[in-house]
Amino acid sequence: MTKTAAIIGGGVIGGGWAARFALMGWDVRIFDPDPEAERKMGEVMRNAERALPMLYDTALPERGRISFHAELADAVQGAIWIQESVPERLDLKLKVYQSLQACCLPDAVIASSTSGFKPSEIQDGAARPEQILVAHPFNPVYLLPLAELVPSPRNTPEVIDKAKTILTEIGMFPLHVRAEIDAHIADRFLEAVWREALWLVKDGIATTEEIDNAIRYGFGLRWAQMGLFETYRVAGGEAGMRHFMAQFGPCLSWPWTKLMDVPEFTDELVDLIADQSDAQSGAFTIRELEAKRDMNLVAMLRALKGREEAAGALLRSHERGLRFDPDGVPMVTQRRVVPIDWTDMNGHMNEGRYGQVFSDAAEVLMAAVGADEAYVAAGNSYFTVETTVKYLMETHAGEAIRVDSRVTLGDGKKLRVFHEMRREADNELLASCDQFMLHVSLETRRSCPPLPHVQAAVEALAARHKES
Template sequence: MTGQAAIIGGGVIGGGWAARFLLMGWDVAVYDPDPDAERKITAVLDNARRAAPGLYGVALPAEGTLRHADSIAEAVAGADWIAESVPERLEAKHAVYAEIQAHCAADAIIASSTSGFTPTDLQRGTARPGQIIVAHPFNPVYLLPLVEVVASPDTPASTVETAKAVLTGLGMKPLHVRAEIDAHIADRLLEAVWREALWLVRDGVATTEEIDDAIRYGFGLRWAQMGLFESYRLAGGEAGMRHFMAQFGPCLQLPWTRLTDVPEFTEDLVDTIADQSDAQSGAHPIRELEAIRDANLVAILRGLKWADWGAGQVLNLQDRRMAPPKPESFDAPIETIHRAVPLDWTDYNGHMNEAHYLTVFGHATDRFMEIIGCDAAYIATGGSFFTVETHIRHVAEVHAGARIRVRTLCLAGEGKRMHVFHELLHEDGRLLATGEHMLLHVDLGTRRAAPPADHIAEKLGRIAAAHAALPRPEGIGRAVGQKR
């Protein structure tokens, strides 16, 4: 489903909406009186075009067209969806709605990004109240899927269903908030944490960084993949949510928070939450649910490792602490990898995906480059090695959790050329795969082949000379289809 969207207000949220619609193939018109609006939205789009396509396993549709309108009337003409993202002042929103409804189609959906106002607040005094709903997203809109959809009694059910269908077509997760309440669901939870954090800073208990660390290294990771109630269900162990509430529910009366207006801890409340938790998660035995949690956390943490951020940075530092020292002698193949196969490297056949054999060999080559001195500091000076040819033999399967090693032999290292042969081994000694790679040293300024620095050429030549005296493993020089 594609169409024409109008974005009224081009700030952080409005720009994010523009990016989400454009990248999903919608044509978009933006109106914002700010003279810097076009520049700001261009910057948001640059980020979205870089990041969002990587979320999907298929290519995004052809990008829609973007135009900057000179008026609300021009922006909303012909629009199927009108995203209102003006500042959180009710009188300003009402003035905008009056102008929008004077010029838009009667069946267009007007969706407010408001984080606090209810649809009834927004619709009051408007020409067509049922046309206005809340569609509250989260920043960055082009990446985060959640959008809270809230309607009033004046909103036709068909409008809600159409809105949910549009948002689903944009790749989002519409959460239908069934009751009107200030700040909806998510922001009420966020505000509770925010208020408590302000008290902790104000009372000198914690700094802003310490509070952020408590979230990003701890419960924030759990919340990212299981939310609040499912995480607490696991905290109850095999006895589940009812046991957790019996154990920790009375703590609500303790002075653990400044937010002391808590619901009475009654049997009815326990029963309601326990029953809803069973309906939410009861299809999975507790150990299975724990395994699902662990797999999700590994995926999140490995993503953060790639970004070298937050908890991922902690893991990268630990990798460096545990890494073996660089070898001093080269009278044997060099062990460049010793690790376990991660959960996300396996495929539908239950073993390591063929692409990740190349991942392992790529990491082995990176380690070999570090050993010869082509490390991050050297690359920052403008030189590196580029792979120009690769041949992989898949000899045996390997499963998640298996400990693997890579032994690397340098077949040649002279001039601009580096020729390496990797053997991937199970820790029990079985050969799993081999990888043969030809690389050329490149000047990163010209992007052309060039000799490496003298210290790298010397180290590479010394290793190649030492390895020339070693036995040649089977498989060197093999090509696809070549007979043994």
């Protein structure tokens, strides 16, 4: 059954929420009085449709329907999740909650994208305050998984658990902030870094580009996979965090930063920051910068997924829940979108990645006949002895592909499979692979007959594929 989410405010953040819900199979109903809302949302959606599927090595759910509504009551109809992303004005948010609670489902989760207000503030005067909490995301919402989930004492455990479940279902990481505090957790860090950066620019110590280089070439990559405290714990060596704090703790009293001293936000400072930012990035449009950002995030997150670390481990876990069961004749063994990090200097998919696709297809087929992870862990498997790959057409990043596989030989320890990789959009044959495998004992590393249940499944599949 398709679930429905309502998005109140379709700007950058609201549009990102809409894209993530829709691409995870939810119907999305949008309310935004901006006459340009549909156009802006379309641009965000195009970026999301290109980027998000590249994070996964399996097909995403069928995209949900996106609809725009002129009335708030129409937008929230049937929605079990309502995401408010209107401007950061408390009076406006309170007015929106009063209006939507008059017409929404009483058990729907109403979540605010606010980066600063506490949940008790946005619950003030609400008919059902227990229904409202904070789910603060990070841009782009359709790629970054963190959502700071901030309840107040008026929220019930059931509402909090429901919110966690839904956020997890759409591939996000709900960080439960247990105490109310202005700007929650992450933005307090960002605000401190931002203040110091303003001083460094104002005092002529560094330009905007030099500060960004310090982050993206250094600690930014480190923080992405270890966070703050674990990074410092490692920096302490074998003695760990205690040694690190003993060694570097006294530095906290040294005048290294102007953290508590905010520069006057003058026109001169605004001009200085804006001019330097123009010099750094003005050659690119905002959409070009967004596309560049998205592709970089895809590559980084896929790299982390390969290592099953940090956000990559979350991605891997979510991907397992999206995998489909192979079926049909021929058997569909792969459905995925070609990621950006699979392309080479010619702009098309590297030949080594074809091998990856066909290898993954073979593993799916092996699992279908019982030669799965447990079978391998018990000391048995199939090894590829020979492949013949034919590259027929170019394959590019962002293209949806599938692999159709047929067992052409299933005789004792011999297993031969013919794969065809096709573009989903037009069924064009992109490449083929004739793969010959032998069953082996992982203990002796020599060929041997498969266990009876696997051999029977292979022979049955071979007969089925031969008859069709």
